[in-house]
Amino acid sequence: MKALKERIMRDGKCFDGGILKVDNFINHQMDPILMKSMAVEFVRRFASTDINKVLTVEASGIAPAIMVGYLLELPVVFAKKKEPSTMENMLATSVFSFTKNTSYTVCVSADYLRPGDRVLFIDDFLANGNAAKGILELAEKAGATVAGMGFLIEKAFQHGGDELRALGIHVESLAIIESLDNCQIKLRD
Amino acid sequence: MKALKERIMRDGKCFDGGILKVDNFINHQMDPILMKSMAVEFVRRFASTDINKVLTVEASGIAPAIMVGYLLELPVVFAKKKEPSTMENMLATSVFSFTKNTSYTVCVSADYLRPGDRVLFIDDFLANGNAAKGILELAEKAGATVAGMGFLIEKAFQHGGDELRALGIHVESLAIIESLDNCQIKLRD
Numbered sequence: 001m002k003a004l005k006e007r008i009m010r011d012g013k014c015f016d017g018g019i020l021k022v023d024n025f026i027n028h029q030m031d032p033i034l035m036k037s038m039a040v041e042f043v044r045r046f047a048s049t050d051i052n053k054v055l056t057v058e059a060s061g062i063a064p065a066i067m068v069g070y071l072l073e074l075p076v077v078f079a080k081k082k083e084p085s086t087m088e089n090m091l092a093t094s095v096f097s098f099t100k101n102t103s104y105t106v107c108v109s110a111d112y113l114r115p116g117d118r119v120l121f122i123d124d125f126l127a128n129g130n131a132a133k134g135i136l137e138l139a140e141k142a143g144a145t146v147a148g149m150g151f152l153i154e155k156a157f158q159h160g161g162d163e164l165r166a167l168g169i170h171v172e173s174l175a176i177i178e179s180l181d182n183c184q185i186k187l188r189d
Numbered sequence: 190m191k192a193l194k195e196r197i198m199r200d201g202k203c204f205d206g207g208i209l210k211v212d213n214f215i216n217h218q219m220d221p222i223l224m225k226s227m228a229v230e231f232v233r234r235f236a237s238t239d240i241n242k243v244l245t246v247e248a249s250g251i252a253p254a255i256m257v258g259y260l261l262e263l264p265v266v267f268a269k270k271k272e273p274s275t276m277e278n279m280l281a282t283s284v285f286s287f288t289k290n291t292s293y294t295v296c297v298s299a300d301y302l303r304p305g306d307r308v309l310f311i312d313d314f315l316a317n318g319n320a321a322k323g324i325l326e327l328a329e330k331a332g333a334t335v336a337g338m339g340f341l342i343e344k345a346f347q348h349g350g351d352e353l354r355a356l357g358i359h360v361e362s363l364a365i366i367e368s369l370d371n372c373q374i375k376l377r378d
Contacts, residue, residue, distance in 0.1 A: 015275065019275065021275060023276075023298065023300075023301075024300075024301075028266060028267065028269070028276075028297075028298060028301055029264050029265070029266045029301040030255060030258070030264065030265045030266070030267070031264060032255050032256075032258040032259035032262070032263075032264075032265055033259070033262060035255060035259070036259055058247065058248035059247035059248040059251060059267065059269075062248060062251040062252055062255075063251055063252070063255040063265075066219060066221050066224060066251075066252040066255060066256070067221075067255070067259075069219070069221040070221035070222065070224070070225055070256075073221070073222060074221075075218050075219065075220060075221075076218070076219045076221055076252075077217060077218045077219070078217065078219070078248065080217070080248075086204065086208065086210060087212075087217075108217075109212065109217060111212075111213075111218075112212075112213075112217055112218040
């Protein structure tokens with residue numbers, strides 16, 4: 001998606017260790033007009049996919065997910081990264097974060113991820129795909145189907161996308177980073 | 190706001206200790222159509238307020254804030270509840286949560302909350318107002334002005350709203366809970 005790629009090249013900041021910071025328009029400050037345009041692009045790419053719910057993980061996934069849900073007029077559920085004491089019928093899984101070198105829990109209530117649900121999962125980044133695989137696990141526990149996964153930015157060199165596609169998941173990423181070697185952002189055309 | 194009040198009465202769940210759960214349409218599963226309607230209502234209520242930025246706190250504030258930012262075509266910044274290792278020029282403050290009986294850090298980068306900014310703060314709940322007071326502190330540190338504060342739900346019996354209004358802040362809440370005594374939801378007309 002052209003507008004996103006241009007924005008990454010303009011405002012993305014590259015750090016050692018394959019880190020891309022997009023704090024200026026996605027992860028801390030958000031550009032709502034761009035968010036809406038990205039949501040429209042997801043709607044287009046998943047136009048022939050049968051879904052009844054949008055699913056994301058707090059916190060940076062919420063903005064693109066709510067825009068997609070708004071356009072499709074579908075409920076949006078955000079999985080939580082810690083276990084709220086008041087959550088009923090909790091489904092949980094553990095996700096290992098390479099970036100932070102630690103595991104965290106992702107949980108969702110079975111009240112809102114239900115047998116038969118066909119969910120579109122939306123998130124900001126796809127890197128090694130551990131969070132996405134956690135979502136697949138939660139969906140399986142719930143008896144729900146992940147009908148598609150949409151990411152704003154995929155880091156192709158961390159291969160999570162390859163793994164998800166090999167599982168037969170319909171994955172769409174709006175911008176794909178081939179490499180961040182030598183702190184140069186190299187986008188796939 | 191009528192649609193929100195009706196939804197609270199229909200889907201809100203009351204628990205001991207003055208806890209209102211709105212996980213069905215705000216805090217876990219979200220209703221994007223209602224989110225947009227609530228954002229429109231904020232735009233109306235702050236129509237005569239000069240603002241250049243929307244500010245919120247992760248995670249439940251993000252959805253209403255991005256909708257307000259989208260309607261007003263303004264950038265939206267979400268303050269974070271833990272200190273990211275990569276945040277530059279961090280402004281931080283400590284917020285005590287009565288609900289959880291513990292303190293947490295709220296932080297924002299001075300790159301995105303700047304001197305002269307006039308921000309509209311949007312959040313899901315206003316209870317004792319500690320999070321909101323933390324935001325006032327962050328804004329002061331940044332040299333920014335909080336031009337208004339909009340909440341989806343205010344728990345009047347926890348008096349944060351009284352304190353903020355006494356400070357001269359323009360506070361708007363779309364639904365005001367008078368009491369949750371005996372687990373009965375009593376809304377202000």
